[in-house]
Amino acid sequence: MVxxxxxxxxxxxxxxxxxxxxxxxLGGERLFSYIVSGLGVSSExxxxxxxxxxxxxxxxxxxxxxxxxxxxxxxxxxxxxxxxQLAGDHFLLSIPGILxxxxxxxxxxxxxxxxxxxxxxAAIFVSGTGFGILLHQRGRIVLHASAVRVKDSAxxxxxxxxxxxxxxxxxxxxxxxxLVTDDFCGLSIRADGSPWVEPDGRQLKLWxxxxxxxxxxxxxxxxxxxxxxxxxxxxxxxxxxxxxxAAIYVLREARPPFAPGIARPNxxxxxxxxxxxxxxPAMVRRMAQMELYFQAAATIxxxxxxxxxxxxxxxxRFPAVIGWLEAHWRELGxxxxxx
Amino acid sequence: MRRxxxxxxxxxxxxxxxxxxxxxxxxxxxxxxxxxxxxxxIASARGLFDNVMLFPSGLLTHEECDRLRPxxxxxxxxxxxxxxxxxxxxxxxxxxxxxxxxxxxxxxxxEPLLGGLGGAEGAILIVRDPRDVAPSLANHGNQTIDEAIxxxxxxxxxxxGQRDRQPNQLRQLLPRWSGHNAGWxxxxxxPVHLVRYEDMQADLxxxxxxxxxxxxxxISPEEAAQAARFADFGELKKQxxxxxxxxxxxxxxxxxFFRRGVSGAWHDELSPAQVARIEADHADMMTRLGYSAPExxxxxxxx
Numbered sequence: 001m002v003x004x005x006x007x008x009x010x011x012x013x014x015x016x017x018x019x020x021x022x023x024x025x026l027g028g029e030r031l032f033s034y035i036v037s038g039l040g041v042s043s044e045x046x047x048x049x050x051x052x053x054x055x056x057x058x059x060x061x062x063x064x065x066x067x068x069x070x071x072x073x074x075x076x077x078x079x080x081x082x083x084x085q086l087a088g089d090h091f092l093l094s095i096p097g098i099l100x101x102x103x104x105x106x107x108x109x110x111x112x113x114x115x116x117x118x119x120x121x122a123a124i125f126v127s128g129t130g131f132g133i134l135l136h137q138r139g140r141i142v143l144h145a146s147a148v149r150v151k152d153s154a155x156x157x158x159x160x161x162x163x164x165x166x167x168x169x170x171x172x173x174x175x176x177x178x179l180v181t182d183d184f185c186g187l188s189i190r191a192d193g194s195p196w197v198e199p200d201g202r203q204l205k206l207w208x209x210x211x212x213x214x215x216x217x218x219x220x221x222x223x224x225x226x227x228x229x230x231x232x233x234x235x236x237x238x239x240x241x242x243x244x245x246a247a248i249y250v251l252r253e254a255r256p257p258f259a260p261g262i263a264r265p266n267x268x269x270x271x272x273x274x275x276x277x278x279x280x281p282a283m284v285r286r287m288a289q290m291e292l293y294f295q296a297a298a299t300i301x302x303x304x305x306x307x308x309x310x311x312x313x314x315x316x317r318f319p320a321v322i323g324w325l326e327a328h329w330r331e332l333g334x335x336x337x338x339x
Numbered sequence: 340m341r342r343x344x345x346x347x348x349x350x351x352x353x354x355x356x357x358x359x360x361x362x363x364x365x366x367x368x369x370x371x372x373x374x375x376x377x378x379x380x381i382a383s384a385r386g387l388f389d390n391v392m393l394f395p396s397g398l399l400t401h402e403e404c405d406r407l408r409p410x411x412x413x414x415x416x417x418x419x420x421x422x423x424x425x426x427x428x429x430x431x432x433x434x435x436x437x438x439x440x441x442x443x444x445x446x447x448x449x450e451p452l453l454g455g456l457g458g459a460e461g462a463i464l465i466v467r468d469p470r471d472v473a474p475s476l477a478n479h480g481n482q483t484i485d486e487a488i489x490x491x492x493x494x495x496x497x498x499x500g501q502r503d504r505q506p507n508q509l510r511q512l513l514p515r516w517s518g519h520n521a522g523w524x525x526x527x528x529x530p531v532h533l534v535r536y537e538d539m540q541a542d543l544x545x546x547x548x549x550x551x552x553x554x555x556x557x558i559s560p561e562e563a564a565q566a567a568r569f570a571d572f573g574e575l576k577k578q579x580x581x582x583x584x585x586x587x588x589x590x591x592x593x594x595x596f597f598r599r600g601v602s603g604a605w606h607d608e609l610s611p612a613q614v615a616r617i618e619a620d621h622a623d624m625m626t627r628l629g630y631s632a633p634e635x636x637x638x639x640x641x642x
Contacts, residue, residue, distance in 0.1 A: 129395065161505065162385060162397070230398075281390070
């Protein structure tokens with residue numbers, strides 16, 4: 001059984017603001033400081049979308065991100081794919097034409113961009129893919145999910161790329177629920193057995209079509225990469241506090257045989273859903289963390305709840321889907337019941 | 340050692356029927372049409388790319404994805420594990436059949452998009468009379484028949500080619516109905532076995548056995564006949580009517596995937612002008628595949 005990380009960094013409770021990332025000096029270099037999943041991050045490059053550490057990163061960073069020479073291959077490889085190699089606590093990932101990243105022991109991301117690729121262009125791969133895999137490396141429960149705050153709890157929306165996680169979160173933020181995270185979401189099980197969510201980001205990432213359909217043009221910030229029409233979007237409000245997890249919803253499209261609505265799957269299916277919605281299910285398998293995820297799923301099913309949210313993928317249906325969710329949150333006691 | 344074969348076709352040409360036949364082989368009752376793998380069952384599935392590469396295709400341009408796609412199919416052909424236990428491959432023994440609507444194209448580095456022999460040992464190419472494809476495509480895409488005919492004649496046509504959103508699959512180039520079939524038939528990278536939808540209807544047992552024999556799988560006439568009964572059009576349509584089909588078109592007025600399942604329905608579904616457009620657009624390939632009636636076409640114009 002792999003030990004879960006129980007540490008909750010109080011820095012994560014610092015107020016979120018829209019100011020630029022705080023910088024600090026370390027060894028003469030100017031560095032950017034962030035809080036990701038409750039962990040202090042010190043980075044040589046700006047990582048838009050992450051939560052800036054307002055304290056300027058007073059303590060030693062848990063994770064260091066720096067540019068440097070990254071090998072094209074590792075020694076002692078135990079698992080590999082066309083673009084990655086795993087060797088002990090070293091994980092090498094190549095995004096051909098853009099950059100290579102070496103993730104070391106869950107505490108360092110070293111990156112080397114391909115010639116003519118700017119750090120700005122490479123940042124999204126470090127802050128998304130790099131961090132997601134780094135959290136796997138740390139033995140964290142990390143899900144492919146967005147999350148919003150409902151009163152004093154967090155609810156998660158899981159699903160593969162394209163399932164509608166970010167657009168649903170964006171619609172909920174507009175409906176008055178603060179953003180907790182987008183894309184990936186680290187969970188920790190505290191000493192008392194309760195699952196908590198550690199915020200990972202403070203901006204949404206939305207495609208232009210979603211920005212248009214959700215009327216968010218005024219909140220659009222920089223593109224996540226200049227080559228694609230996906231943008232950071234400043235949410236109406238975001239929270240940087242750790243929150244108890246109240247529910248996980250696995251997003252599904254309403255197509256036969258799945259009928260629309262919210263349902264509670266049996267515990268076996270729920271366990272598989274959590275594992276299959278790990279940020280990178282292949283990493284869970286390669287790092288032999290299946291048991292960790294099943295245990296977490298059991299805890300989450302018991303202490304919070306795992307549900308399926310099945311709906312048509314259609315912007316016009318958002319008000320109805322938000323209505324289902326609010327009714328469900330009243331049932332779960334997250335919102336006050338209507339008088 | 341597993342072996343891979345593409346089930347290649349232009350959309351609405353019988354690919355799903357063929358997959359249903361494979362799924363129903365050596366079964367004792369008709370399989371549920373919703374048990375066919377959907378997400379991982381098609382080469383352009385985004386999840387296949389993301390799971391093999393460990394970074395999201397959604398952060399890449401279509402062109403950047405295309406450059407890497409050969410690596411995905413090579414890796415899968417070598418036997419990379421799938422991560423979704425709910426989505427088994429369509430397979431017979433150690434042979435996997437993977438649906439694709441992608442045209443046979445080359446990356447900007449000159450590699451076959453689908454990985455050449457590294458991606459699959461061969462392809463079963465299913466073709467259908469374009470005059471029957473057009474109304475079916477119109478139904479599937481919730482567009483008019485004229486729009487479908489335009490799409491079939493457009494060199495730049497594609498599925499999932501949008502750039503302002505993340506389509507649910509990787510882009511699939513569909514450079515004209517003729518160009519799509521020519522690409523598969525004329526490439527010399529992998530062997531191709533041609534199957535005509537109309538021949539499947541006329542003599543399913545023989546055509547199915549022939550196609551499987553191409554993939555090195557011998558089945559008896561009785562086994563082929565049994566699969567044919569279980570994947571009979573009436574059975575498929577009955578299941579869809581009763582329980583729905585998850586691959587059915589969204590927002591289509593008729594709502595169904597299994598529509599008529601007959602050949603030659605174009606006689607009462609297309610106007611003479613529509614027939615003439617298709618025949619003019621695709622005359623050479625229609626002749627090559629035995630669909631042509633250019634003389635009648637000329638007569639119609641003359642009359």
